[in-house]
Amino acid sequence: MKKQRRSFLKNLGLAGATAAIMPSAFASETKQIKFLERNAANIFGAKPLGLALIGAGGMGVADAKTALEHDNIKMLAVCDLYDGRLEESKTRWGDDIFLTKDYKDILKREDIDAVIIATPDHWHKQIGIDALKAGKHVYCEKPMVHSVEEGHELINAWKKSGKIFMVGSQGLSSLGNEKAKELLAQGAIGDINYAEGFWARNSPFGAWQYPIPPDASPETVDWQKFIANTEKRPFDAKRFFRWRNYLDYGTGMSGDLFVHLFSSLHFITDSLGPNKVSATGGLRYWKDGREVPDVLLGMFDYPDSDQHPGFNLSLRCNFVDGTSGSTYLKIVGNKGSMDVTWDDVMLKQNEVAASDDPFMEEKGREQSQTRSDRKKILPPSETFYQVEKGYKGAHYDHFANFFQAIRTNGQVVEDPVFGFRAAAPALLCNESYRQNKFIGWDPEKMKVI
Structure with a gap:
């Protein structure tokens, strides 16, 4: 029944998503x-x-x-x-x-x-x-x-x-996410079995070392309101202006960055979330009194569901990344993979999948017409989708969707149910890291098991 449901979704395609004709x-x-x-x-x-x-x-x-x-x-x-x-x-x-x-x-x-x-x-x-x-x-x-x-x-x-x-x-409101959702629904990479995401930074501000104003004091900051719903402490400018480093106020790398990757993945796959969460990491560089790691690795099991077959997810964050400071989400299926950003999608296929895209069909015909008697080693078929010049970006479109829903009494994709299903596994990474154990999660009822 689940496979029939997934087949129906693929045949249906993606209503409302961006339709691509040019590659x-x-x-x-x-x-x-x-x-x-x-x-x-x-x-x-x-x-x-x-x-x-x-x-x-x-x-x-x-x-x-x-x-x-x-x-x-x-x-x-x-x-x-x-x-x-x-x-x-x-x-x-x-x-x-x-x-x-x-x-x-x-x-x-x-x-x-x-x-x-x-x-x-x-x-x-x-x-x-x-x-x-x-x-x-x-x-x-x-x-x-x-x-x-x-x-x-x-x-x-x-x-x-x-x-x-x-x-x-x-x-969630980016053209990149929308195109990836469409391609997955069309069966471009087959059935998903693995995904991974990486979010890296290599700058002081990117590691939450935000500037502290020279006039920061109890006279210029309402410290008592800030800590009113958490542990009472004397005024601390670092805790106020660099709050992401402290668990009383922030949610660490997972709550700040993993949640973006969960949100995109869940939007693209229609997933309700994982049922098993684990995380490890450590403070490898920023020895500044922070309470959260600056390197974090997460592993997640996604169960077989009406929306997708079971798959595994791995996520990484690094705040002292000496390479490019790259960010990406890769979704892998049994027929290919997609590298997804908010502005583009790189589709790689090991075999030509059925598609409504005439460019992809023509590319498949070209690959099948090998004129040499000796067979060649061919790379996976690659198709690069990129936003057109002048695109204002995901941030702009997210607010467009918000205002449109207000004016039409409509709906948004990232409502509190969706938002919680993205936030919960990210927050449970902190618990797994702290307790050094796997944590079970019911993605349908949205409860810890």
Whole structure:
């Protein structure tokens, strides 16, 4: 029955994904998004969407800037616990912007339709729930929650709210992910049996050594609000500005980076997630008092399901990578493989698979017409798909999908259920690493076994 289901999915193909005809470029979805946005005022009413930013650090500012690239969006308020970021917000978005150190002040405002939550991870759940209860749509940075125990509470709050909740793993809205999903559904690499992902960095900032402002102090930082839901400690500027290094506030390499790879993989394969999690690693370079490893390896078992056959996944992170600092996701099947980024897909096939792509069919015919009497060693057939010039990227498209869902009362792919299924195995990597053992996970019920 499961094989019949998978065969049906492949024959059905991928509704709504980017259809590729030319091998070197994706058919443009960007033009359609632009059309919808430029006509948003006419189609959905002239009132702009009122937006607020909660957490104005590096990622929060990047999110806000991307959101404001879209038409009919207005930034109305910013919340942060550091004075310097509030002052910078006035420079970025005008002196009339509403500034506060208490996010609840923002939730009380009737002119705010949606909030971006870009705080440290340990505040995602509570601010998310409070925002939903206040009738706000939410764009929440990944990981959706700080611990597995928080997942169902946030999911339940979202279901009761009737609001849009988008988790910020932007790769899901990329043309690269969409093309890979389409190719897998068409059977281009056969049945998946293995996947691997690698995320590497080689810079101080990439290893979370963020700059600490010279005026950082209890007078400029609301430290008590920052630690209100965790262990009480005296003011520590490193913990505030380099919070990803500490488990009270962050979720380590797995919560920051593995979750992106899980999100992309689950989107491409329609998977609900693994049923066994294991991780190992260590502090190999950054001897700076951090509580999380700077090299992390994860191994995961994915069970046979209606969506896909059983397969294995391996993930790696390295924060002192002396090579290229590369990032990739490879998906391997019994007929070929795909190297997937947010902007391109390299398809390699050991045998020519059936396809609706005329280029691939012609390539297969060429390979079958060998004129030499002596057979040659041939490499796998390679087809490279790349976004067309001018593509604004996954981050832009992710917000396009978020705003479109708000305006049409629609849905987003990365809702809290999807977001939790990506976050949970990443967070369980930390537990496996800490406890030095395998951890069982029920991907359907979303519970630790």
